[in-house]
Amino acid sequence: MPTALDVRGLKKTYTTGGTSLEAIEQLDFSIGKGELVCIVGPSGAGKTTLLRCISGLLDATAGVVELDGTAVTEPPAGMAVVFQEYGRSLFPWLTVRQNVELPLKEKKVPRARRTELVDEALDAVGLSDSAASHPWQLSGGMQQRVAIARAIAYEPSVLLMDEPFAAVDAQTRADLEDLVRELWKRLGVTVLFVTHDIDEAVYLGERVLVLSNRPTVILEDVAIDLPDERDQLTTRSAPRFAELRAHVYELIQKAKKGERPA
Amino acid sequence: MRLLTTLAYALALPIVLVVVWWFASAGSESVFWPPLSKIVGVFGETWNADRWTGDVLPSLARLAVGYLVALVLGVLLGVLIGLHRPVRAFCEPTLEFFRAVPPPVLVPVIALFLGYTGDTSKVVTIAVGCVWPILLNTVEGVRGLDEVMLDTARCYRLSAWTRLRQVVLRGASPQIAAGARQALSIGVILMVISELFGANRGLGASIVQFQRSFAIPQMWTGIILLGILGFLLSVLFRLVEHYALAWYRGLRQADRGA
Numbered sequence: 001m002p003t004a005l006d007v008r009g010l011k012k013t014y015t016t017g018g019t020s021l022e023a024i025e026q027l028d029f030s031i032g033k034g035e036l037v038c039i040v041g042p043s044g045a046g047k048t049t050l051l052r053c054i055s056g057l058l059d060a061t062a063g064v065v066e067l068d069g070t071a072v073t074e075p076p077a078g079m080a081v082v083f084q085e086y087g088r089s090l091f092p093w094l095t096v097r098q099n100v101e102l103p104l105k106e107k108k109v110p111r112a113r114r115t116e117l118v119d120e121a122l123d124a125v126g127l128s129d130s131a132a133s134h135p136w137q138l139s140g141g142m143q144q145r146v147a148i149a150r151a152i153a154y155e156p157s158v159l160l161m162d163e164p165f166a167a168v169d170a171q172t173r174a175d176l177e178d179l180v181r182e183l184w185k186r187l188g189v190t191v192l193f194v195t196h197d198i199d200e201a202v203y204l205g206e207r208v209l210v211l212s213n214r215p216t217v218i219l220e221d222v223a224i225d226l227p228d229e230r231d232q233l234t235t236r237s238a239p240r241f242a243e244l245r246a247h248v249y250e251l252i253q254k255a256k257k258g259e260r261p262a
Numbered sequence: 263m264r265l266l267t268t269l270a271y272a273l274a275l276p277i278v279l280v281v282v283w284w285f286a287s288a289g290s291e292s293v294f295w296p297p298l299s300k301i302v303g304v305f306g307e308t309w310n311a312d313r314w315t316g317d318v319l320p321s322l323a324r325l326a327v328g329y330l331v332a333l334v335l336g337v338l339l340g341v342l343i344g345l346h347r348p349v350r351a352f353c354e355p356t357l358e359f360f361r362a363v364p365p366p367v368l369v370p371v372i373a374l375f376l377g378y379t380g381d382t383s384k385v386v387t388i389a390v391g392c393v394w395p396i397l398l399n400t401v402e403g404v405r406g407l408d409e410v411m412l413d414t415a416r417c418y419r420l421s422a423w424t425r426l427r428q429v430v431l432r433g434a435s436p437q438i439a440a441g442a443r444q445a446l447s448i449g450v451i452l453m454v455i456s457e458l459f460g461a462n463r464g465l466g467a468s469i470v471q472f473q474r475s476f477a478i479p480q481m482w483t484g485i486i487l488l489g490i491l492g493f494l495l496s497v498l499f500r501l502v503e504h505y506a507l508a509w510y511r512g513l514r515q516a517d518r519g520a
Contacts, residue, residue, distance in 0.1 A: 055417055075417045079417070081413075088411055089414045091411065091429065092509050093432045093433075136512055136513045150418075
């Protein structure tokens with residue numbers, strides 16, 4: 001499988017005044033094209049720092065992040081990010097359609113193709129009827145759907161999702177999880193999904209990277225050998241799901257106690 | 263029906279005040295306090311076509327030019343200062359000082375450099391007075407832009423120009439509008455004040471000339487006209503704001519509802 005995202009020797013140290021804080025000690029992993037990988041870690045494990053380094057929003061202290069073989073030094077063209085704070089990530093002065101369309105305009109996608117992409121993306125997230133609304137007229141879950149539509153219309157090589165469902169209610173969350181699985185399968189996009197929710201990570205991912213506490217390293221790269229067809233009821237009640245969930249849970253507990261990989 | 267009620271509420275007090283003024287001044291013999299009926303009577307002949315083209319419209323044109331210059335300069339500099347922390351730390355105390363200087367005291371200074379009979383000095387007076395609230399509010403608005411929104415703009419590789427137009431200016435527009443509204447009332451004041459010194463034509467100059475020549479009813483008509491113009495300008499401003507910031511009202515209502 002060709003590599004989509006390659007992270008090698010990534011290190012991030014924040015220096016403010018005289019004190020320095022080592023957020024990420026050393027991270028090495030790669031994500032193959034078309035994979036769906038989840039990253040979980042205890043709170044304060046530097047998940048957001050990692051994501052900002054990968055997306056080119058933050059300069060790493062050492063190491064490289066490569067997207068499709070090109071080192072990331074600024075937000076790369078082939079990457080789309082869905083943030084946790086949907087309400088602050090969508091532009092409230094634009095309609096849903098304009099929000100999805102703006103990055104495409106910027107990419108100089110011809111008008112006809114743009115309309116097509118926006119329509120498809122809105123249809124894929126089930127928001128065709130809300131194209132003319134403003135984001136603040138929609139519920140939280142719908143707003144996050146708009147953010148997802150914006151990301152997939154952008155046709156990224158890698159889709160980064162930073163705890164995207166942490167701020168929506170449980171039922172909406174389950175729907176959105178299924179939506180992500182469905183879009184991933186249909187569009188063949190590579191997804192890196194950061195979450196603090198163990199169940200969500202196991203349910204969604206093909207692999208789950210468990211982070212240690214700070215300074216962050218990878219505690220274990222857990223392969224999720226659940227069947228490809230997943231649904232909220234059967235998958236979550238499968239014995240294998242429980243085993244994997246328990247395993248990741250244990251890892252997180254160890255991470256909280258400060259355990260490091262041997 | 264609701265519209266009528268709103269209208270009734272809005273108009274009740276002005277009507278009462280006019281009626282009170284009308285009857286209280288009805289039999290007045292005082293030169294300085296002429297009956298309202300007399301003021302209304304001379305209104306039409308005072309503000310004839312010649313006065314409109316020679317005094318009122320040039321005054322309003324100077325206000326428009328000065329205000330627009332202040333708007334462009336204030337927003338431009340405000341964005342520059344607001345986006346760059348070092349520039350802000352460097353400029354802000356000084357800006358606060360200039361804001362604290364009452365604009366009318368600039369009139370003698372400007373007169374010194376530009377003379378005070380031409381249009382330029384008056385336009386400059388209006389612009390210099392109006393620029394501060396716009397500038398400082400723009401700085402505030404740009405500084406308060408949401409980090410996540412700016413990150414989003416970077417992630418989707420919006421160019422500097424698009425970021426400026428679609429994110430920075432739109433995001434700061436509620437504050438910019440607040441500054442622009444303050445500036446508008448300052449502008450009207452300065453439009454009048456700038457004409458009080460160089461004794462020539464203009465709406466403010468006319469009022470002073472009426473007063474000096476003891477044309478007291480005419481002086482009152484000028485004051486009423488000024489009031490009406492100021493009111494109309496503020497209505498116009500509110501209309502523009504209503505349209506441009508519809509999203510902001512909606513957002514705030516949605517936030518309150520949640």
